[in-house]
Amino acid sequence: MHTNSYYVEKLLGEGGYGVVARCMNVDTEEVVALKMVREYIDKEDAEREVKSLCKLKQLDADTHNVVKFIEHFEYKGRFCLIFELLDLNLVHYMESRDWRPLDVAEIRPIAQQMLVALEGLQNIGLVHADMKLDNIAFVDLSLSQFFKVKLIDFGCAIEVSELSESNTIQMTGYRAPEVIMGLPLTEAVDMWSLGANLAHIFLGEPLYPDESEYEQLRIMVHFQGQPKDHLLKAGQKARQFFTESHDSSGQGRKSPSVVPLMRNSAASMTFSSSSCCTWIQKKGSPPAQLFATGSLQ
Template sequence: MEAVVGVIRDNFKKLWDRQSNLEDIVEKFLGEGTFGKVAKCREVATNQEVAIKILKSKYKDAGRDEIQALTEVSKIDADQYCLVKCIDWFRYKSHICIAFEILDKSLDDFMSDRDDRPLDLHEIRTIAWQLLIALQGLKNINLVHGDIKLDNIMLVNQVSEPFRVKLIDFGLAQKTSHIQTGSRMQNLLFRAPEVMLGLPLDERLDMWTVGYVLAMLYAGIYIHPQDSEYNIIRQGLFTHKFFTQTEENSKVVWKLDTPEQHSKKRGERVEEHLDYFSFDDLRDVYYDMTKRDEVEQFIDLLKRMLEVDPNKRISPSEAFEHPFFTMKSPNKTNGVLATETNQMVAAPTNATQKRIKC
């Protein structure tokens, strides 16, 4: 990996020329993750800045999967649906490199820069609206992101367009019909219950993670809601890992293992006492007591996003009509939302479909 990074830094112009007949200059490296590094580059001819994702050679299969997912995304308008725009991709030896539009910073970095101080409700509303638009766009093309978290939500330009965001990183995205029951996906902290329990999976798992992201922006910390129900877990492939089947009043029921039972069953030490927030606890987190009605609406939206049963979980189209938005519609403000609701959530038409090299 270091070798290709050095080549791109010192001789990226030749590397890019062979693939796309473009001249680019590497300005700096923006970050590094499990799959590779991201470089900020500038095209000489147009002076356009791009972000080049350079995948490690051992993750070339993941690179191909991401390109396949981005090809699906190219069928809809990325700007309209708050998704990152892929510009091009190319190979260098065993490395896959993908060029994206340049963005500002992730919500994870943004929150760290403010010492994880919670956002105001109107800021959360603006972000929530856009994430729902992103989910609607993905649903329109039957794509599941599978890795929504603060790191993968980018501010576009916080100075000129406050809290305009885009969803990035489609390395784990899959077509809904291709997801196998029992697939392990999503970051552990954002993992939906149906993933943990080995239940059938679809795009509704992304709604869970969006809800969890919004709860984090509201509370400033990770939260684990205590509200749950057990009746959906009986057919899960991994139910036995967390629950024990017993009989009560001549009926077979599943009961959540105690920490002691789980430790014995799995050989893992489990903490007896956990710090978590219930939805009732979250009501008292917000500092502005004059916003109690908005807080109640937001908590209700969270409840419906973080519904344990995916069959009861709110959909993007239903969420657009939720009172958290309708009580004070987040219409065009500071350039963040430039289109009316019915236009933003419309299904893609032939006019908006386009092919790109990704």
């Protein structure tokens, strides 16, 4: 039962899903973040987020670098979620430096902490399904441990066992190719998004365009090459993006459109996001494996 009372100190932000405010627990004087879900949001969606957050409590929030969920309650018919208060997310931080790219030494600790977060989610059978710069937040930029970060916003999280029922997840630009092409989904979709996020802060601009799935896939083909034939045949939506042609021997081929070059080439990256962004990983590279293989050295 909810027994705490909160005093709203400051509105921190708002979006289509709800508003976030800085609040103080009246009894303990603990400063927290309150997320109030908008009244027009379907109750089932709000309850699904609460279910994911309750499952998240199986993890130690500090050890696994995920936001600490404190409690939830209803106020005047609207869901309210209480979290620990964090600092800027990566979008706001990059904006504060005019999107000047981070170097590898700065990116490495962020990558390592997010791999730990994903490993924790994998252990409890949860997929974040919305990894983007907005959802990676610094704990406290004023502290000496400058790049301590956490994964936040589990509003789109889904259990691995329910992925087969999901048609579209993730934001365009960070969306895994198996989602775009209609292939079977696993927790590897989060690994793809992580790689795209790391590339974004390394380049200072998105690695993949976000205007459409078609444009994103064109750039993927440019950097990673064409998907294997068996993937193209298995993809329920592959024919929306690839046309079939035949070579002189009569063999069927899938022919992608010509892909434009980007202004900055990710080929110059000296850390390997390719361990995260590769064509369809059946199980994905386990997050812990990326430490062992030296992919972030």
